[in-house]
Amino acid sequence: MNAxxxxxxxxxxxxxxxxxxxxxxxxxGAIYGFIGENGSGKSTTEKxxxxxxxENSGSIRLFGRDHTDPDVxxxxxxxxxxxxxxxxxxxxxxxxxxxTNLGVKNPEKEIARVLKTVRMEGAxxxxxxxxxxxxxxxxGIAFALLGNPALLILDEPINGLDADGMRIMREVLTDITQxxxxxxxxxxxxxxxxxxxxxxxxxxxxxxxxREMTAQELEKSCRTYIALKTGDMARTERLLSRRFTRxxxxxxxxxxxxxxxxxxxxxxxxxxxGILTRDLRSAKIGLEEYYIDLMREKEDR
Amino acid sequence: xxxxxxxxFPSHSFSRRLNSMLRVDARRMFATPLxxxxxxxxxxxxxxxxxxxxxxxxxxxxxxxxxTWQIIESSGGGMMAAMGGALSGxxxxxxxxxxxxxxxxxxNLMYFLIGVFLCLFTAEDFRSxxxxxxxxxxxxxxDYVASKTIIGVIAGALFLLAFFLGGVFGGSVAGxxxxxxxxxxxxxxMCMLAKIFLSAVFVSIFLLMSVFAKGRSWMSICLSLFxxxxxxxxxxxxxxxxxxxGNVGMxxxxxxxxxxxxxxxxxxxxxxxxxxx
Numbered sequence: 001m002n003a004x005x006x007x008x009x010x011x012x013x014x015x016x017x018x019x020x021x022x023x024x025x026x027x028x029g030a031i032y033g034f035i036g037e038n039g040s041g042k043s044t045t046e047k048x049x050x051x052x053x054x055e056n057s058g059s060i061r062l063f064g065r066d067h068t069d070p071d072v073x074x075x076x077x078x079x080x081x082x083x084x085x086x087x088x089x090x091x092x093x094x095x096x097x098x099x100t101n102l103g104v105k106n107p108e109k110e111i112a113r114v115l116k117t118v119r120m121e122g123a124x125x126x127x128x129x130x131x132x133x134x135x136x137x138x139x140g141i142a143f144a145l146l147g148n149p150a151l152l153i154l155d156e157p158i159n160g161l162d163a164d165g166m167r168i169m170r171e172v173l174t175d176i177t178q179x180x181x182x183x184x185x186x187x188x189x190x191x192x193x194x195x196x197x198x199x200x201x202x203x204x205x206x207x208x209x210x211r212e213m214t215a216q217e218l219e220k221s222c223r224t225y226i227a228l229k230t231g232d233m234a235r236t237e238r239l240l241s242r243r244f245t246r247x248x249x250x251x252x253x254x255x256x257x258x259x260x261x262x263x264x265x266x267x268x269x270x271x272x273x274g275i276l277t278r279d280l281r282s283a284k285i286g287l288e289e290y291y292i293d294l295m296r297e298k299e300d301r
Numbered sequence: 302x303x304x305x306x307x308x309x310f311p312s313h314s315f316s317r318r319l320n321s322m323l324r325v326d327a328r329r330m331f332a333t334p335l336x337x338x339x340x341x342x343x344x345x346x347x348x349x350x351x352x353x354x355x356x357x358x359x360x361x362x363x364x365x366x367x368x369t370w371q372i373i374e375s376s377g378g379g380m381m382a383a384m385g386g387a388l389s390g391x392x393x394x395x396x397x398x399x400x401x402x403x404x405x406x407x408x409n410l411m412y413f414l415i416g417v418f419l420c421l422f423t424a425e426d427f428r429s430x431x432x433x434x435x436x437x438x439x440x441x442x443x444d445y446v447a448s449k450t451i452i453g454v455i456a457g458a459l460f461l462l463a464f465f466l467g468g469v470f471g472g473s474v475a476g477x478x479x480x481x482x483x484x485x486x487x488x489x490x491m492c493m494l495a496k497i498f499l500s501a502v503f504v505s506i507f508l509l510m511s512v513f514a515k516g517r518s519w520m521s522i523c524l525s526l527f528x529x530x531x532x533x534x535x536x537x538x539x540x541x542x543x544x545x546x547g548n549v550g551m552x553x554x555x556x557x558x559x560x561x562x563x564x565x566x567x568x569x570x571x572x573x574x575x576x577x578x
Contacts, residue, residue, distance in 0.1 A: 001308075028308075047575075050436075050437040051436055051437065052433060052436060052437060052575065052576045053575045053576070054572065054573065054575075063308060063310070065310075068441075069310075070313045070318060070439040070440070070441055071310040071311065071312055071313050071439070072310050073437070073438055073439045073440075074310070074311075074313050074438055074439035075310060076437065076438065078434075078437040078438075080433070080437070081430075082430060083430065083434075084429055084430020084431050084432070084433045084434040085429060085430065085431075086329075086425070086429045086431065087429065089332075097325050097328070097329070097431070098434055098438075100321050100324055100325045100328075101321055101322060101325055101434070101435055101438060101439075101440065102321075102438050102439065103313060103317060103318070103321050103439070143434070147438075150308065150310075
């Protein structure tokens with residue numbers, strides 16, 4: 001049984017089709033990175049899963065049950081946009097309200113536990129309106145963790161977090177998936193962070209799922225390349241472009257050769273043309289580059 | 302507490318969910334300054350009206366309260382008479398004479414105050430994101446409508462009682478008569494009960510306007526005052542000072558039917574519209 005199973009989901013806002021026949025499968029225990037450009041339909045899909053907006057067609061099942069089932073909803077933790085808190089109430093009182101709504105037994109203990117998890121014990125008595133953006137994000141995560149959720153849905157949770165906050169977030173998500181069997185659906189534009197924790201990925205474009213894969217499959221799909229520098233980069237690029245099928249300059253001022261050739265062959269070729277290779281390394285493209293490539297590929301079609 | 306793990310999804314019945322939500326709403330209501338301001342206003346209005354009209358008005362020109370219970374009875378029906386007179390083409394002067402203080406400034410104003418309170422209270426749910434939190438967890442839209450209706454009726458009952466107490470206090474300060482005439486204490490109690498039960502009709506209308514307008518409190522207040530005005534005329538007819546069990550029963554049943562029917566519409570509005578911006 002999958003934690004989330006979405007089939008043929010569609011949502012229209014007036015003339016605009018925000019989500020078009022989307023299929024998405026999140027296995028239990030996964031950290032699912034939901035990736036797409038702005039306006040691709042990520043947030044709309046997440047809001048439909050949470051029951052905040054209503055789908056025009058399609059089905060959403062959580063743990064094999066309809067997503068509106070209150071029993072299953074009680075074990076879904078959500079952080080979408082910002083945590084919904086009363087600005088004039090303290091963090092503690094806001095959390096108490098949420099714990100009561102969730103029917104959490106022994107709420108004081110549970111609130112103390114989740115605040116400790118996100119290292120916000122000291123802010124419990126602060127009024128919510130006085131909290132910084134980063135604090136509000138952490139409080140939002142604490143909100144989502146209340147009641148020991150079986151599924152967490154997090155929309156851009158890393159936004160506004162400092163380095164320490166990001167590290168805490170990684171630790172929390174890894175811990176709850178590994179120790180509590182929780183499943184996480186997380187969308188973020190900070191792909192470098194996502195790459196560190198995600199076990200599964202879904203790439204969405206213009207409201208359609210264009211690819212779903214595991215982290216292992218991504219690893220295999222990520223092409224290797226050889227990055228090099230020489231004393232005459234312009235001539236080197238001309239020469240390499242004539243000889244190899246794909247050569248690109250990167251932001252660091254290096255040239256990348258994506259063809260599957262041994263590095264020695266490139267060095268020898270350049271040497272024969274009177275160019276000495278200064279710096280050469282072999283590397284693999286990351287999630288961010290894979291995503292950009294994938295989007296470019298779909299754009300070209 | 303034994304933490305629920307894995308794929309266990311304990312049952313969350315309607316009564317359990319409603320109970321939780323009512324506890325939260327009650328706690329919020331009693332913690333918000335708005336509620337205490339409204340309660341204070343409910344208590345102060347009759348005192349100001351009874352004392353000040355006694356000071357500036359005269360019994361002869363019909364602007365003055367002569368009996369404390371006139372502010373509760375609200376049967377002068379100034380607006381009704383005025384409208385009736387205008388509609389029937391009768392003597393305009395006679396109708397105007399009926400537009401006296403007892404017909405305009407009475408306990409029925411509290412229904413509008415309930416509307417203002419409920420609209421602001423509900424708008425805060427949507428503005429703060431509390432409604433979003435609520436519906437992303439186990440709450441159903443029905444729970445929300447039921448909880449808000451009950452809380453609205455409780456708040457309304459408290460405002461009406463505060464007005465009643467203010468009236469008694471104001472009447473004694475102004476030195477007005479407390480003669481209940483034929484109505485008696487029983488009639489007065491029945492009148493108040495009928496008014497409290499009748500508030501369910503207004504609360505359900507105000508709630509519908511609030512869930513339609515969501516975070517835009519100005520819109521929900523305008524719509525509520527307009528919607529409430531349409532039914533305002535029926536209050537004096539249904540809740541006279543000499544009310545009996547029949548009046549109370551009618552208001553109770555009517556309130557329940559209206560709350561259920563309009564609540565269903567509110568539920569549909571919540572289901573069909575986006576709960577986030």
